[in-house]
Every structure is written in structure tokens, then in C-alpha cells.
Amino acid sequence: MLSQFFKNSILVVAGLFIFMACQQSNMGVDGVEDNSSVNEVSVQQAEAEAQNLASEEDFLTAGYEHGPIVIIDGVEYYLAPGAPDGPNGATDIPGHYWKQLSFNRLQGRHFNTGPFGKAKWWSSDAPDGSLLFIVSAVIDTWSMEKAKKYAKKGFVHYHEFVTVADGSKHPTKVLWLRHIAVRSFTLDGGPHPELAHEVEPGLDWDFIPNGMMPYDPSK
Secondary structure (H helix, E strand, C coil): CCHHHHHHHHHHHHHHHHHHCCCCCCHHHHCCHHHHHCHEEEEHHHHHHHHCCCCCHHHHHCCCCCCEEECCCEEEEEEEEEEEECCCCCECCCCEEEEEEEEEEEEEEEECCCCHHHHHHHHHHCCCCCEEEEEEEEEEECHHHHHHHHHHHHCCCEEEEEEECCCCECEEEEEEEEECCCCCCEEEECCCCCHCEECCCEEEECCCCCCCCCCCCCC
């Protein structure tokens, strides 16, 4: 049975997730809330409590899934690029767990874990397995006009979808991502250690900013 401290810690972080989820609509970029809706006080509280959890990954993944199958236009997809370390070899972004909120919205929790459980893969100074980010995600197409609109709202990064059947990319749609940090740490690992930077609680504007790079499903 969890101690009262752990229960309170989980409730604080969970409350922040619920707050973020309630802000979401089923629309694309024009339906995404702007940055003024990010509750900085809640983020700071979550950071303070998260630092005291010995293993957030054990407690904070309930209701979330690593390696989910996402249905887009009637076809089953995995998130990519990633590793086949999900259930039954499902591919996913390392350290990420997801909950689908609607047909085009997901919410993620990003932990300091690498492919197949590799320790401290994203950050060398954050605890292994610790919660790093809350992730807001929108399934949408890529265009320069949309990329600029998403960037203004903190969605500076996107991931691809690959089919469960043969690994081919979706012809037009990507997953737009906004990362909100819940603690202070150095993001010096992951797939792009050359983009290392210091992260503070709140919106990370510098998280692998590939949003302006055109999406090409042939590559």
C-alpha cells in the first residue's frame, strides 16, 4: 500500500495531467490552446513532488500504454522512429507512454528511460526512470503554414507514424508534440545529444525542434 506521501505526490502530478487534458479539443492547430493556458504553478508543484518519488514510472503509467496502436484513416499505426520494445514487439518512442483522448489527440508521459529500458537515456542528471515531460499530441498533416501555427503554441516537434503491417509511413499525417517539463534537468541524451540544453519546469521550446522540416513519407 502506498504511503500518504506517495498518494499526494501522484495526485498532484495527475491533477496537472487532467488540467492539460481538459484544455484539449478535437480540432487541429486552430483548436489547440495557446501557451497562456499552461498552469505554471501546477508545473512547479509537480516538479517539486516528482523529485521526491523514487520510481515515478512505476506509479504514473496506469491507464497509459507504451507501444500503442493508433488507428488513422482505418489503418493501424505505431509511433516512430523508435524501438520495438512495446508489447509483442510494438514500436514506440523510447521512454514514452500514451493515452488516446480522441480520434486526433493523445496525451503522453515522457520518462528518463531508453530503448528496452536503457537507464538514464534522455538525461544524465535526472534520476533513472523519472518523469521528465507531460506531452500534448495532435494527429494532423504537415504544411509550412501549420508548422508556423503549431510552433507559436509550443508544438515545435513532430513524430511519424508507421503501419503495423509493413512499417510504411503515413502518406500525409504526423504527430505534433508539445513537451512540458515537470522538473529541472539537462536534456543531453536521446536520439539527438547534439541538441543538448538545460530544461526548466514549463514549456520546452528547444525540444528537438524539427517542426519546420517538411514531412517526406518517402524517406
